[in-house]
Amino acid sequence: MKTTIKQIGKFVDKEVKLGAWLANKRSSGKIAFLQLRDGTGFIQGVVVKAEVGEEKFQQVKDLTQESSLYVTGVVKADDRAPSGFELTVNDIEIIHQAEDYPITPKEHGTEFLMDHRHLWLRSKKQHAIMRIRNEIIRATYEFFNEEGFVKVDPPILTGSSAEGTTNLFHTKYFDEDAYLSQSGQLYMEAAAMALGKVFSFGPTFRAEKSKTRRHLIEFWMIEPEMAFTDHEESLELQENYVSYVIQSALKNCKQELQALERDTAQLEKIKAPFPRISYDDAITFLQKEGYEITWGEDFGAPHETAIAESHDMPVFITNYPKDIKAFYMKPHPEREDVVLCADLIAPEGYGEIIGGSQRIDDEELLKQRFDEHSLSADAYQWYLDLRKYGSVPHSGFGLGLERTVAWISGIEHVRETIPFPRLLNRLYP
Template sequence: MAEWTTVRQLADHVGQDVRLRGWLYNKRSSGKIHFLQVRDGTGLVQCVVVKSNVSDETFAASDALTQESSLVVEGTVRQDARAPGGYEIDVRHIEPVQLAHEYPIALKEHGIDFLLDHRHLWIRVPRQRAILRIRAEIECAIQAFLDNNGFTRVDAPILTPASCEDTTELFETRYFDDTAYLTQSGQLYMEAAAMALGKVYCFGPCFRAEKSKTRRHLIEFWMVEPEMAFVEHEENLRVQEALVEHVVQSVIDRCAPELELLGRDIARLERVRAPFARMSYDDAIRWLRDHGFDIAWGDDFGSPHETALAEQFDTPVFIERYPTKLKAFYMQPDPDRPEVVLCADMLAPEGYGEIIGGSQRIHDYELLKARFEEHRLPEETYGWYLDLRRYGSVPHSGFGLGLERTIAWICGLDHVREAILFPRMLYRMAP
C-alpha cells in the first residue's frame, strides 16, 4: 500500500509510491498526457497522467476533473528541477472525491472587490496560502520569543466597561442592563497582570471604530501586548527590537519558499538586525521641515511623514519622546522634560508605518490621579487601575505590536486586508 504524504514531504519520498489528497488547482493537456497541478494546503505539485501508463478509467477521471475538484492521487514521486517545487508525481491512479461546480475565481485577473466578496475561495490560491502560512509563523515566532524570555501569556477580556485610550471611538454593545465595549487594547489589564507575574503578554483581537480607509487600517485586528514590571524606557526598546529581529529572521529561515512566491526581496529583510535606529520627535520634526513638510512641533505624524522618516533607514526606526499632549494619559513624562513622554513608535521601512507603539507607564499615584482629573476619567470606572499605584507600584513599561501591519511589511503587501483571513474594514463585514 502506497504511503500517505503531503506536497511538503515529497522530497522524502523520491522514487517511492505515495498517495496524496488535495484539490485541482489547474490542468493542461497535451494529446494523451494530462498535467494536473494539485494543491493540498502545504504546497503545489504537478501530477502527470500518461494515457499509456494508466487505466482507461483513470485517464477519463483526470480528463473530467474541473478546477477545485477534490481528489486522491496515487503514483511515484520523481525529482525534476523544471517542475514547481522540484518534484512531480507520475500518476498511476486517480480517485475523484467531488467534481467541483464551475469555479467563480478563474485563473485570470479579478477586481479586488470581487475577490473580497469571494474571500472564502480566494484564500485557496498559492499567494494567499503563502501569506496565511507566514502569518502563522509570525504568531509562533512572537510567542516563542516571549515564552523563552520569561513572559507569561495572560488573556485579556474582549468586553470592557471603558476605553483604554480615551481618544479612540469604541464599538458599543448591550451588556444585559448595562453598556459594554469591544476592547481596543488589553494593556491596562496587562499592567495588573504584570504586578502579579512580572512579565506578561496578551495576544488577541482588538477593535477600533475609526472611519479610516487607508491601506494600513483594519476595524478588527490582532495585537500582542507585552507588559513588564521593573522595566524602564530603554530596556523596553531593547525588548521590542530583539522581538522584531527574531520574528523577521524566523520567517526567513522557515518560510523562504513562501517569501519567494510573493516576490519578496529577502535581502531587505536580512538587514533587519538590532539595534535599530532612533530619532527623537524633536529631530523628526526638524528633519521633516528641512525636507519640505509643513509641520510644527506638537503636530502628530501622518502616513506621509512616517514614510519619509522611515525611508532613511534599512531597519525599523524608533521615534521617541513625543509631546505629552499627543499621547495617552498613562504615559510617564520624561523627568528632564515633562512636556514629552517616555514613549516610542517603531516605524517599519518601505512605507509600512507604525508597527509598534509603546511607553513607560506612570507609576506614581499622585501623578496618575492628576491625569485622571485632567482627562476627566471617572474613578468609579478606572479606580481599579489607580489601585495598581496604591499597592506596591513599580516602574513598568510595555508595548503593542500590530500583527497585520507586521505581516504586511514582512510579506511586502500593498494592503493589510490580505494579512488576515476575513478582513473587517469600513465598508466590509462579509463574508
C-alpha cells in the first residue's frame, strides 16, 4: 500500500511503500536508522542487516543525505517517536543518489543558509514553519468563510499609493507610472460596497530600507473590509479571528510546534477578548517606565514590547494621533486630534500584527484629507466615488502573515516565515 508519512498511522502492523528523501542516518555493524521525510512529515526507518541481507544493507550504508528512495516496510507504533510511529524497513529502491549535499547536520551561518534557501526549506524546523504558515492560511479562509466574507483579489499593480507614502516600488505601465501595491485596502473598500464583507490575501511590497528582524520587502497580508461596521465591531472581529487562528494551530500543528520547541502554554491562554489601552495611556505608561517619548510620536519596537510585556495577551493600542496615521482614517467623534484606529501588539516581543481603523465615510472630509496629504484628486477620484454613491460606515484591518507566523512559531526572525524572503540586500534565490 503506497501512502505518506502523514497518513501512516492508518496502517499499523501493515506493509506500506513511501516515496521519501533521506534527511539523515546513523548505523552500526548490524542496524541502520534512517531519518526519512516525504514533505508531509518525518519518520524513522529501521533497517536490520539480518532481515534485508548483506547487499541491501550495504546499499543502505552507502546512502547519502537527501538521496531519494522508495522505501517498503511495516509500520510500528512507537510512543518515543515524535510522530508516534516508525517503519521497519524490508526493502529500498534508490531513485537518485545525491552528491555532496551542502547543508549538513553541523551548524551553518545565516548567510550560507539564506544562499541555500531552496535547500534549507527541507530541514525539519523550516518544514515545521511552512506547515504552520499553511495552517494559518487554511484557518483564515475557514474563519472568514464561516463569517460570511467573500474573497476578493485586489490588483498588485496600482496607479497610486494606498497610504500616501513614498516607500513604493516604481515601474512603467506602458506609458504610465505604476507601483507595486503596498496594500489592497482601498480596492477592498470598493469591493465591500458591492459585496458587504470581503477579505483579500495577497503579496504587498514596501520599499523601506529596513534591516530589522520584523521587516520584509515583500510580505503577505490578510485584509478584511466590512460595510455597515463601526470600529468597535471591527475590533471584536479582529480578536475573534486571531483567537481562532491560534486555536487552529495548536490543534493541527502539534508536531510542528514541538519540533520548534515552542512553549505552547503562552499560546493556549490567548482567547478573546483582548485588553485595550489608548494611545494617551500608552504614552503615560511609557514615560513612567523611563522612555523618552512625547505625545504625537509613533511607537518603535522597544515601546511596543514594553506595552506588550505589561499584559499577558495581545493588546490593542487605540486612538492614535491623526497626524501619524493614514489619510483615510475616521476622526474620533469627540476629538479631532485622534482617529478611530487600533494596532494589535502581539506578546513576547513580536510587535504589531494588525493595523485597522474605521474609514472616513464623508465625501467633504475625505477631500480635505486629499488636500492635507497632497494627494492627486484625479488618481483617487474612484476612491472618492465610494463616498458619493451610497456611503456607509465601514471598517477594516490588515494582518501581516509573516509576523503572525513568527509569533505562533516562536522564531526570532520573519525571514524564516516565508518560503523565499526578499530582504534589503537579498533577491536570491
